Amino acid sequence: MPPAVKKTTKAKKAKEEPNFMDTVHAIVRKIPRGRATSYGAIAESAGIRLSARMVGWAMNAADSANPPIPAHRVVNSKGLLTGAHHFATPTLMQELLENEGIKVVDNQIQDFKTVFWDPAGEPKRKKKKP
Numbered sequence: 351m352p353p354a355v356k357k358t359t360k361a362k363k364a365k366e367e368p369n370f371m372d373t374v375h376a377i378v379r380k381i382p383r384g385r386a387t388s389y390g391a392i393a394e395s396a397g398i399r400l401s402a403r404m405v406g407w408a409m410n411a412a413d414s415a416n417p418p419i420p421a422h423r424v425v426n427s428k429g430l431l432t433g434a435h436h437f438a439t440p441t442l443m444q445e446l447l448e449n450e451g452i453k454v455v456d457n458q459i460q461d462f463k464t465v466f467w468d469p470a471g472e473p474k475r476k477k478k479k480p
Contacts, residue, residue, distance in 0.1 A: 370396065374408040375415055377469045381423040384450045385467035386459055388427045395469035402427075409433060422446040429462030 368376070373396045381387055389402035389409075398404065405424070412421035413436075422443045426432045434443040434457060444454045453460040 370398070370404065371408045371411060374405050375412065375419050378409070378412070378419050378421065378424060379417070380469065381420055381467050383420075384452060384465075386423045386425050386429070386447065386452060386462070386465050387467045387469055388425060390427050391466075391469055392424065406433065410436060420446075423467075425459060425462075429459035429465070431457045431459075 374392055377392050377395055389405040392405045393401045396405070409419075409421050409424055412419040421433065422437070424433065431443050431447075431454065434440065437443045444457070447454055447459065452465055459465055
C-alpha cells in the first residue's frame with residue numbers, strides 16, 4: 351500500500367475511536383444537574399479503573415472543551431472539591447454546585463452518598479436459576 355493511503359487510513363481510524371480525554375469529557379457531560387461524581391468513578395466507567403489521576407488531568411482541559419463540560423460536578427471520592435483551584439476564582443466551583451442545590455461546607459459536598467451519580471449505572475443483577 352502506498353504511504354499516502356496508510357496515513358489516510360490511520361487518520362480515519364483515529365477520528366473514529368475517541369481518545370481517553372474525549373471519553374472522560376463525554377462521561378462528565380452526562381452528569382445530571384444537582385449531582386456529582388468522583389474521578390475514580392469516571393475512570394472505572396472509562397475502563398481504566400485505577401487511573402483517577404488521569405481523569406483529573408483530562409478535567410484540567412475542560413475549560414477549552416466544546417461543547418462545555420460541567421467540571422464542577424467532579425470531585426474526589428469523599429466529596430472534596432479538590433479541583434477548585436483550577437477554576438477562575440477560588441470559590442467558583444462551590445458556587446456552581448450550590449446554584450444546582452448541592453450543599454458544600456468547608457470545600458466538601460454534604461451528604462455526598464445522596465448526591466453521588468454513578469456513571470456506570472445500576473449494577474447488573476444476577477439472574478436467579480429457575
